[in-house]
Structures are given as C-alpha cells and as structure tokens.
Amino acid sequence: MTGTKQFDEVGDPSAAIRERTYSWSDPLETAGVAAGLSGMDFFAAMAAGKVPPPPILNTLDFDGITFEEGRVEFRLTPREFHYNPIGSVHGGVFATLLDSACGCAVHTRLPVGVFYTSLDLSVKFLRPVSVATGPITAVGSVVHLGRRTALAESRILDAAGKVCATATSSCLIMRPE
Template identity: 30%
Template sequence: MSKEEILFFLNSNKDKAITNSPAPFMNWLAPVLLNFSEGSLELAYTVRPEMANPVGILHGGVIAAIIDDSIGATLITYGKLEFHATINLTIDYLGAAKPGDSIIAITKVIKKGKQLTNAICEIWNKDKTRMLAKGSSNLLLANQYAIQS
C-alpha cells in the first residue's frame, strides 16, 4: 500500500466501524475511527457481551488486546504498511465498563526509531471523564514476519 492508499483507507473509515482492516482481530473488535494524525489515533469501541468476564465487566484481556491493537494500528498513520511486533506491554487497570458501554482509546507514539517504537494508549469512558486503563508498549519493526499476499 502506498502512503496515498493508506491515507485513503484512514479517511474512508473515519466515523465508521472498521470491518475491512487487513487485521482480522481489529475487524472483530470493530472500532470506530474518530480521529487520526501522524503518530496518534482515537478509536471508539462498544463493549459487547462476548467481551465481558464472568462478573459482567469488560475482560482485562480484551482491554489489553484493545490497547495492543490500537497502538499497532497507530503506526499506519506514518504512511507505511510495515509489521511491528509487540515486545512488551504494560497495563494499569483503573476502572470498569460493562456491555453496552462505549469506550474511547487514545494512542500516541512517544518515540519512533528505525527499529524500535514506544507508544502509549489510554482507555476512557465515552465522555472522557474517567480513565479505565492505560498502557505502554515497545514494538519492533519485524517486516520479515509479515504475511505476504
């Protein structure tokens, strides 16, 4: 994909649920792309019943997956389709959400190097008045592992 095709993909998915990503897991999460700029994304998610744990709140593993997937997706805002492997992921769980709730993920790349990228993600309630989780990650450029179509 060229930089123009990537920007077209981002712009054509703005304010819509992403269901046509090359990443099947992102399609399952079905976030709505609210905003993007180079090194940053803002995505909205609706918590579905299958995302809940046995006590009826958003499963910590799903929160981790949202943070990891959102951070990974942020790297496409640089206009290159490259594969980055997560080499660590640190999460603080600060609040809860339940099925039917809308949550917002806001990402920011802190440092992008030639091989290593550091980024953060915050998960908020829909009004952005209560942080539910925050995470940070380092990702390694690993194009040799990308599946070629």
C-alpha cells in the same frame, strides 16, 4: 458428569442462548495491500472502504476508527460478549484495544515497505467497564519513533473522559535491507 451445559445469565440451562455472527475478509489480502502503502495511506484506504479492516475489528466489534499521523482512536461499545465471568469487560478486550491503538499509532508513522511488530505491552487496569458504561475510546499515540524501535502509549477513556486503562508498548521496526 460429562458434557457441557449452556446457561443463560441467571444460570437457567433451559433458557435461550445468545448468539452472534459476523464475517471478515481475507487478512492476507489486506496485509498485501498494506505492504505497498505508507501507514497513513493504508489507514486512509481503510477509512475510504478500499481496504477491508483486519478481522480483529469485526471480532471485537469496534465501532469506529480515526487516525492522524502518530495518533489513532478506536471506539468500542461494550456488549455482553465482551464480558468475563464476573460481569464486566474482560481484560483481554482492554489489552487488545490498547495494543491496537499503540501499534496502529506507530503504523501511521511508517513509510512504504517498513513494518512493525509489538515487542511488549504493559497494561494497567484502573476501573471496570460494563454495558452500562456506554462507548469507550482507546487513544494511542507515538512517544518515540527510532530507526529500530518505537514507543507508544494508549488510554481507554469512557464518555466522561475517565481513564479506564492505560498501556505502553515497545515496537520493533523492520526496515528492508
């Protein structure tokens, strides 16, 4: 057999296919703005609507972000488009939320002109999440910020405060020479 069949949730190829559309702003323009702001000022500008969010927030449909120096929270309400083939939120969605929380927590501590990139991410999946779980929150915080590296940790919590996943991340700090 050649070609691709599209199936609904019960395997009926004649059923309507679910669709989703979304838009985003030029990420390089956002990055250009970020280059001239401290991490805290960048997040404040984003919260005020002066800087568009990065495309990944729209791609995964993050519901909200809160931040303070050294700590961020991302909220996400699980939807079907987050699912893996076994009917729960895909581990890659967890990893993206956790990586975002770790990296952005580090970003809030950086002055103008200093950047970071993730060196590693270690994720532990503790419980499944589905649409029935309701909103989840990824909370990230800085454990250590050095001159060349930073260590951050994050957790995904359900509405009852149960931990669904955890992560640690090392980040490379890039300072102007």
